[in-house]
Amino acid sequence: MKAFLVGRSKECDVVIVDPTVSRRHAEFVVKSESAFELVDCDSKFGTFVRRGETWQPVLREPVRIDDRIRLGQHETTIRTIMSVVVDRLRASAAAATAPPDPPPQPPSPAAPRKVVIERDPETGEIVTRK
Numbered sequence: 001m002k003a004f005l006v007g008r009s010k011e012c013d014v015v016i017v018d019p020t021v022s023r024r025h026a027e028f029v030v031k032s033e034s035a036f037e038l039v040d041c042d043s044k045f046g047t048f049v050r051r052g053e054t055w056q057p058v059l060r061e062p063v064r065i066d067d068r069i070r071l072g073q074h075e076t077t078i079r080t081i082m083s084v085v086v087d088r089l090r091a092s093a094a095a096a097t098a099p100p101d102p103p104p105q106p107p108s109p110a111a112p113r114k115v116v117i118e119r120d121p122e123t124g125e126i127v128t129r130k
Contacts (some may be wrong), residue, residue, distance in 0.1 A: 004085050006071065007041070014084045020045045020072025026058075026064045028081050036078055045072035065101045 004013035007025040014028070022043040029037040030113035039060045040047035048055040063069065067078045 002030045004030070004081075004088075005041075007043075012058055013088060014081055016071060016074055016076075018072060018074040022072070025071050028078075030082075030085070034065070036063050036082070037061065038069060038078075040050070040118065043072065047083065079111050 003064060004027065006012055006016065006021075006022050007083055008016060008018065008021045009023040013023065016025070022041070022045070024041045025043040026044055026047045027039040029039060031037060037060065038049065038058050040058050045064040047058040049058050049061055049063055050056075050070070050072040055070055058069075059128060063078050065077075065079050065082065069076060069078060069081075
């Protein structure tokens with residue numbers, strides 16, 4: 001079982017930028033591939049699921065993949081939330097299986113440059129040329 005936080009805060013797993021969505025609005029719980037639960041996290045404007053023609057308030061409710069939900073005034077579907085969650089899971093799995101970055105190598109010593117010292121034929125000064 002895995003839970004994902006949905007809300008306006010950047011710390012949430014699924015971020016929804018809408019003033020009617022609380023910072024920590026709801027929790028989306030994945031119980032299995034086809035079993036989900038929506039839990040309101042004491043949001044200010046409420047969490048709802050569409051049942052028939054009406055919006056039913058949710059405290060803790062089993063939901064299906066095609067259910068329409070409303071977080072505050074933001075309407076979406078469980079499928080949309082799930083697609084964001086799956087993308088995050090894939091990204092974290094890829095990061096976990098990626099080989100670690102090699103340790104930084106010290107800079108290689110620069111090859112010594114050849115310095116030529118000679119007398120300038122016009123002025124007689126000793127000059128250095130690289």
